[in-house]
Amino acid sequence: MSVLARSVGNAFRNKVRTAAVVALLAVAIGLALAMLVANQAVGAKVQELNASVGTVLTVNPAGGQGGPAGQNATTLTTSLTAAIDAGTLGGRNQPANGTTGTTTAQPVRSLPITATGIGGEVDTIGKSLTITEGTGLGDYTAESANALLGTTLAEKNNLTIGSTFTINEQTFTVAGLFDSGPTFGNNALYLTLPTAQTVAELPGELSSMIVTVDGMENLEAAKAALESALGTDKADVTQGQNLESAVSSLGSVKNISFIAFVAALGTAGLIILLIMVMLVRERRREIGVLKAIGAPNRTIGLQFVLEALVLVAMGSAVGAAVASFASGGIASALISTNTTTTAATTTGRGAAMAGAAGGAGMPGGGAGFPGGAGLPSGNPLGGASQLLTSVTASASPGVIAAGIAAVFGVAIIGALVPALLTARIRPIEVLRGE
Amino acid sequence: MIEVKNLVRTFNSGDRTIKPVNDVSFVLEQGTLASIVGKSGSGKSTLLSLLGALDKPTSGDVVVNGVSLAGMPDGKLTEYRRRDIGFVFQQFNLIPNLSAMDNVMLPMEFAGVRRTERRQRATDLLEQVQLDPEKQVRRINRLSGGEQQRVAIARALANEPKLILADEPTGNLDEQTGDHIIELLSSLRRDHNTTILVVTHDKALANKTDRRFRLQQGRLTEEPARALV
Ligand SMILES: Nc1ncnc2c1ncn2[C@@H]1O[C@H](COP(=O)(O)OP(=O)(O)OP(=O)(O)O)[C@@H](O)[C@H]1O
Ligand SMILES: [Mg+2]
Numbered sequence: 306m307s308v309l310a311r312s313v314g315n316a317f318r319n320k321v322r323t324a325a326v327v328a329l330l331a332v333a334i335g336l337a338l339a340m341l342v343a344n345q346a347v348g349a350k351v352q353e354l355n356a357s358v359g360t361v362l363t364v365n366p367a368g369g370q371g372g373p374a375g376q377n378a379t380t381l382t383t384s385l386t387a388a389i390d391a392g393t394l395g396g397r398n399q400p401a402n403g404t405t406g407t408t409t410a411q412p413v414r415s416l417p418i419t420a421t422g423i424g425g426e427v428d429t430i431g432k433s434l435t436i437t438e439g440t441g442l443g444d445y446t447a448e449s450a451n452a453l454l455g456t457t458l459a460e461k462n463n464l465t466i467g468s469t470f471t472i473n474e475q476t477f478t479v480a481g482l483f484d485s486g487p488t489f490g491n492n493a494l495y496l497t498l499p500t501a502q503t504v505a506e507l508p509g510e511l512s513s514m515i516v517t518v519d520g521m522e523n524l525e526a527a528k529a530a531l532e533s534a535l536g537t538d539k540a541d542v543t544q545g546q547n548l549e550s551a552v553s554s555l556g557s558v559k560n561i562s563f564i565a566f567v568a569a570l571g572t573a574g575l576i577i578l579l580i581m582v583m584l585v586r587e588r589r590r591e592i593g594v595l596k597a598i599g600a601p602n603r604t605i606g607l608q609f610v611l612e613a614l615v616l617v618a619m620g621s622a623v624g625a626a627v628a629s630f631a632s633g634g635i636a637s638a639l640i641s642t643n644t645t646t647t648a649a650t651t652t653g654r655g656a657a658m659a660g661a662a663g664g665a666g667m668p669g670g671g672a673g674f675p676g677g678a679g680l681p682s683g684n685p686l687g688g689a690s691q692l693l694t695s696v697t698a699s700a701s702p703g704v705i706a707a708g709i710a711a712v713f714g715v716a717i718i719g720a721l722v723p724a725l726l727t728a729r730i731r732p733i734e735v736l737r738g739e
Numbered sequence: 740m741i742e743v744k745n746l747v748r749t750f751n752s753g754d755r756t757i758k759p760v761n762d763v764s765f766v767l768e769q770g771t772l773a774s775i776v777g778k779s780g781s782g783k784s785t786l787l788s789l790l791g792a793l794d795k796p797t798s799g800d801v802v803v804n805g806v807s808l809a810g811m812p813d814g815k816l817t818e819y820r821r822r823d824i825g826f827v828f829q830q831f832n833l834i835p836n837l838s839a840m841d842n843v844m845l846p847m848e849f850a851g852v853r854r855t856e857r858r859q860r861a862t863d864l865l866e867q868v869q870l871d872p873e874k875q876v877r878r879i880n881r882l883s884g885g886e887q888q889r890v891a892i893a894r895a896l897a898n899e900p901k902l903i904l905a906d907e908p909t910g911n912l913d914e915q916t917g918d919h920i921i922e923l924l925s926s927l928r929r930d931h932n933t934t935i936l937v938v939t940h941d942k943a944l945a946n947k948t949d950r951r952f953r954l955q956q957g958r959l960t961e962e963p964a965r966a967l968v
Pocket of ligand 2: 783784785829906
């Protein structure tokens, strides 16, 4: 019989008590793990938000947000057929609006195709274009007879790389296909900026400018600089996606969950400490026996630490199971209580944007809607609801493993104190009465 | 050889001091079978615990084969208990949730004896104290007092100690089993030159020992041969 076998045996000596201790540990460990998962998930989300959409500024001519002020998109004719049948869209079939003011539309009942001239390989909200086939347009500041087509649009018109089509009788070649996620966004094509300006007969004009700031913290300064350079009477500088408050309240969720993780971890350590101190006191005489027959202090100490670890291992197994069921709920609960204000803000802003978009005759769709970073922007909650769903999904086994490692670390510390107490017990304890 | 020099152990109980071991001195040659008799509460167990390094004397010293226990560090005392001493406790002090076999193997585990050897030796010892094979694997708290006593004796012999200190080793045994245990201890002295000191109320046992001591109110006196008859 080894020290380990004895420790396992001792852990099960009093089955009712063991069950109670394991249950207590499971609650503490489960809570710790759930908090860690929530923390990691929210942390990752905050980083993602900061990195992707939180740093974009949109500059529009003064007087209208979300669309070229007082200036409707130019309507052009094309050989292309729209990828989206407007029959199913009811009243949404409206004149199209291109961000650079270049639009080709067919006079049939289908959603207009949006053509946009771009000065870089980015979409209308400043996100990098995902080219799925072919190449980009190379120099976006030079005229070019090449175009990028949305995947669904290309499919609808049986176009592949190298195929041609016309806009206002001018022939363009398909250089590449892009996928912007939502179907609406793919019912679009991109030209280089000078080409679009030429085709739309609006040389030198820009309908909007997307400025990506290098960090969340520089956003205010960049906005102020842009406003003073362009003049507030001539240009509206808006934060592409005002997720700052969402990010900061998510940041506090992150902090709260971390504190809760540490507290639950500490509780698990304390449970171990108390139960082991109790066990050492209870087995004083037995420890005396072990010493009387020549057990070294370290063997006895090790036996108690191992016994504590057996209890923690069982607590962790049950706790991890509890956490895997509970962490989703806990994360959502944490986020929904902490982001109520954010959600409200988002809703308000969403409505404002929807209004702006409607006024400008925007066909909806993610590409035209900076609020959602590729989300269906019809959802007024936008980013916040996306957070709720994606946060719970990101509990990785690595995080759970790290959490359990931390639990074991704390358990060893908790068990070390009573284990060291055993060294002070004298072998003469064997002669004391029960 | 064990030399006991002016050994004193005092306890403070309340406002008065008791001296269960009061200036005790004697010398036992290696291979001696000796006994201590005395009334209940006369200090026999206390004296034995001092010899077995379970307790430290208030004053005086125990010298085992020329090595003094006084001033020996705790680690060395543990090693002394593990290697040189076999202690049979009056209350047995077995580990209740382990089997008889595991209890006997425990001191060998602490001494670093290999697993297969531990098992073999424990089986032999339990056979020698006449414990049925079926009871060898039973948990201690499911054995009778006499059976537990025999397991305690087997455990004391596990590491082939030079000195066996046995506190009432036959107290719970019938005459026949008791005689057998005495026979076992005698054979150890004969075959392994083991020194054995037994505390007993059993006059028959005492009479079979080479030397007999009597403890009275902490004072040790040696009885001449046959004085206990
Ligand atoms: N830790 C202690 N504190 C105070 N008094 C003690 C302690 N240990 C023993 N004594 C006292 O010392 C005296 C001797 O005890 P001891 O156990 O040595 O007696 P004993 O001769 O073994 O008796 P028995 O034959 O009943 O086992 C007793 O009066 C006992 O109450
Ligand atoms: Mg006694």
